[in-house]
Amino acid sequence: MSTESAAAENESGARPDTDPAAAASAEAEPVSADDAGAGSTGTDDTEESAVAAPPDETDEDDAEAASEDGAAKGAEVSEAEAELAAQREFRERIAERKAAKEAPIDAGTKLSGTAADLLAAVRAVESGEKPVAAPVLARTEPEPRRDTSAASPAEPVRRPQAVGQASPDPEAVTAVRAVLVEGGAPDSLAAATAAALGEGAGDELRADPWQLLRVSGVRPEQADGFARALLGAECGPDDERRGRAVTVWLLEQAADAGHTALDLPVLADALGKRGVPDPEEAVQSAVAEGDALIFHDPLEDAPAAAPAPATDEEDGEEEEAERPVRVLVGLERYALAEESLADGLARLLNATPKDEGSATAGLEEAAGAARGTTAELIRAIAAHRLVLHTGGEAARAEPVAAAAAAGGLGLRVCVAAHGADGRRRAAELLGPDAPETATATVAGLLAQAEGPGLDRDGAFALDLLVVLDAPQLDVGDAAMLVELLADGTCLVLSGDPGTLWSAGPGRVFADVAAAEICPRITSRTPDFGPIGELVSGIGIGELNQVEAPGKEVVIVPVRDPAEAIHRTVQLVADSVPRAIGVPAEQTQVITPGHGGAAGTRALNVALKERLNPGPGQFGGFDPGDRVVYVTGRGRIRPGVVVGADAEGLRIECDGSPVLVPKEQVEQGAVRHGWAVTGHQAVGVRWPAAVVVLPGDATQALSRPWVYTAFGRGERHLSVVQGADAALPRAVAEVPAKPRTTRLRSLVRSQVPAS
Incomplete structure (x- = not known):
């Protein structure tokens, strides 16, 4: 590994440690325009949540931009807006099923039909009943579902792309604005508050000022100040409304950190640190109001409790042993998604192949002509309805080859990737003869803007769906895919199980693998070259030196963030183009977070000044600026600014023109893109990557982050190393942060382990 030295010794900074569940300030000031806005939480690198997570995994600005996507009106409908419309339709369908059920069912017990029927979940905390363990279930028979095997090969049905959510009623916004001003909050929150609270938002906010916490970016101490200004002496930390609102806020923060639910003791502890005097009562109140749900999940690895002895009245019969349970609290929408996903996976696994004759025989023949892991994968596809495949970058070719073999037999196939770059690489592997509908992004597939569309029965017109970058699936997207x-x-x-998990809640890929309900094919294809060797070592916790005769890997030691920025600009603008032959526009800078002395904001300012200086004539952007368009949580579209007009900012992404409405630009949906975070870089590869590790970001480093960031360069990787010993320590000792989810137990309750 070659080293490009900098003068003097390294100096490691430390970022102030924050308590993720710090107590709310008793003397918090009212919300001000400086510390609360429609798109700001007042923090750059950290997120306050019940369970802390790296800033790049829980980027607040990205989450807020994603939630606002689709709210603006424009001449063109964005990919994100179409996906939001699909998600709303999905939730409405599940809500209808929920309303049709009268009797509650316990989490983990037998589901009838889709798991959306769950949502009358156990209310034990509310009623004070003793938690009862759910029984172990036999294999669940799937709900009868349409069979499209005999459908005529008609043109696939594509749903019209509807514009995103309508703007809130102007009268509601005016009413909310009056309440906000009265409570000392910035009136710029009016539209977001009206949208979050819905009809009668002004009256609801006046009656319960802590409902302001439902607005993205508002923190409890700010809501406390607002409530104190409105309620005066009536405002107190023991107010039931406050406890309920803080409970929901903490669950939202946990979802941003990747959890679909929280253990009740963890949530109660976080509530106590937020100044809620009676956490259990606060949870009960949230459950009673329908803001949260409670689940009793059996602890699979814990031994069952000894059965109670029989009594004379029971005729010598002994009670069945109770299995210990954990009590979880979660938000409704994630419970819906996780239960629906578990039910959908069970349905797939219990279904029979559409054609057990010629297609299976053809796949077996194709497997005989293939080699290694690809042959194993094709055989698994022929015999099973759900298959897991794991491997690194080079292994991506194997599922694509399997899809090509199936397509050659006349089966309808589609390969979906996390982003446009992954789709492009899949299309290159499939070859020029593959139809355009054979590849898609996950977002485009869900919006039916890409891929095969729907058949006459409302299902994807497919026999085989291959999802690349599957660790990036959150529970919402995964449930929608399986539903269709x-x-x-x-x-x-x-x-690749070594990469960062999804930006949204859940750990779908890892949970399905842990449930052991289907074949898992592990690739034996290694990632070649110095970068591949380096990344493979990181995956097993070893940061090795590798031979890089062609300067494929270069380490640049730096002493402080200022030097890190200087050396990064030098690498992108001069060293990499001159020594490696990769131009600046094909080199991507990656750093742990947006804030800090060497975060994406500071790096993008420096890189713009060197590579495309200008006054920022279009809302901070100039023609030629490299940007990223945030189309959803954890999803970006790299592009270049072309111009702007009254309708919005015009950029070019993947060779296609894109209009970003002015409102979305103002909300931060477009950012300068010379530097991005590690999570934004997932699923994308560039000819060269420069990874910046400043000393003030060492707490954000983990093995999955380093593994992901170091693997983004195809030909060259430069590491601007200011983290000193924190880098090898993160690789060796800091695994992915655990996430609390229910999918593994839900799936196992319906499908026995294979």
Whole structure:
């Protein structure tokens, strides 16, 4: 490994440690325009949540931009808006099923039909009943579902792309604005508050000022100041409304950190640190109001409690042993998604193939002609409806080859990737003869803007769906994908388990793998070259030196963030183009977070000044600026600014023109893109990557982060190393932060381990 030295010794800074569940200030000031806005939480690198997470995994600005996507009106409908419309339709469908059920069912017990029927979940905390362990279930028979095997090969149905959510009623915004001003909050929050609270938002906010916490970016101490200004002496920390609102806020923060639920003791502890005097009462109140749900999940690895002895009245019968349970609290929408996903996976696994004759025989023949892991994967596809495939960058070719073999037999196939770059690489592997509908992004597939569209029965017109970058699936997207698969369709989830998990809540790929309900094909194809060797070592916790005769890997030691920025600009603008032959526009800078002395904001300012100086004539952007368009949580579209007009900012992404409405630009949906975070870089590769590790960001480093960031360069990797010993320590000792989810137990309750 070659080293490009900098003068003097390294100096490691430390970022102030924050308590993720710090107590709310008793003397908090009212919300001000400086510390609360429609898109700001007042923090750059850290997020206050019940369980802390790296800033790049829980980027607040990205989450807020994603939630606002689709709210603006424009001449063109964005990919994000279409996806939001699909998500709303999905939630409405599940809500209808929920309303049709009268009797509650326990989490983990037998589901009837789709798991959306769960949502009358156990209310034990509310009633004070003793938690009862859910029984171990037999295999669940799937709900009858449409069979599209005999459908005529008609043109696939594509849903019209609807514009995103309508703007809130102007009268509601005016009413909310009056309440905000009265409570000392910035009136710029009016539209977001009206949208969050819905009809009667002004009256609701006046009656319960802590409802302001439902607005993205508002913190409890700010809501406390607002409530104190409105309620005066009536405002107190023991107010039931405050406890309920803080409970929901903490669950939202936990979801931003990747959890679909929280253990009740963890939530109660966080509530106590937020100044809620009776956490259990606060949780009960949230459950009673329908803001949260409670689940009793059996602890699979814990031994069952000894059965109670029989009594004379029971005729010598002994009670069945109770299995210990954990009590979880979660938000409704994530419970819906996780239960629906578990039910959908069970349906796929219990379904029979659409054609057990010629297609299976053809796949077996194709497997005989293939080699190694690809042959194993094709055989698994022929025999099973759900298959997992794991491997690194080079292994991506294997599921694509399997899809090509199936397509050659006349099966309807689609390969979906996390982003446009992954789709492009899949299309290159499939070859020029593959139809355009054979590849898609996950977002485009869900919005039916890409891929095959729907058949006449409302399912994807597919026999085989291969999802690359599957660790990036959150529970919402995964549930929607499975919901739209017809019985008999084969689903292949393929990905690298060493990368960062999804930006949204859940750990779908890891949970399905841990449940052991389907074949798992592990690739034996290594990632070649110095970068591949380096990344492979990181994956097992070893930061090794590698031979890089062609300067494929270069380490640049720096002493402080200022030097880190200087050396990064030098690498992108001069060293990499001159020594490696990769121009600046094909080199991507990656750093742990947006804030800090060497975060994406500071780096983008310096890189713009060197590579494309200008006054920022279009809302801070100039023609030629490299940007990223945030189309959803954890999803970006790299592009270049072309111009702007009254409708919005015009950029070019992947060779296609994109209009970003002015409102979305103002909300931060477009940012300068010479530097991005590690999570934004997932699923994308560039000819060269420069990874910046400033000393003030060492707490954000983990093995998955380093593994992901170091693997983004195809030909060259430069590491601007200011983290000193924190880098090898993170690789060796800091695994992915655990996430509390229910999918593994839900799936196992319906499908026995294979």
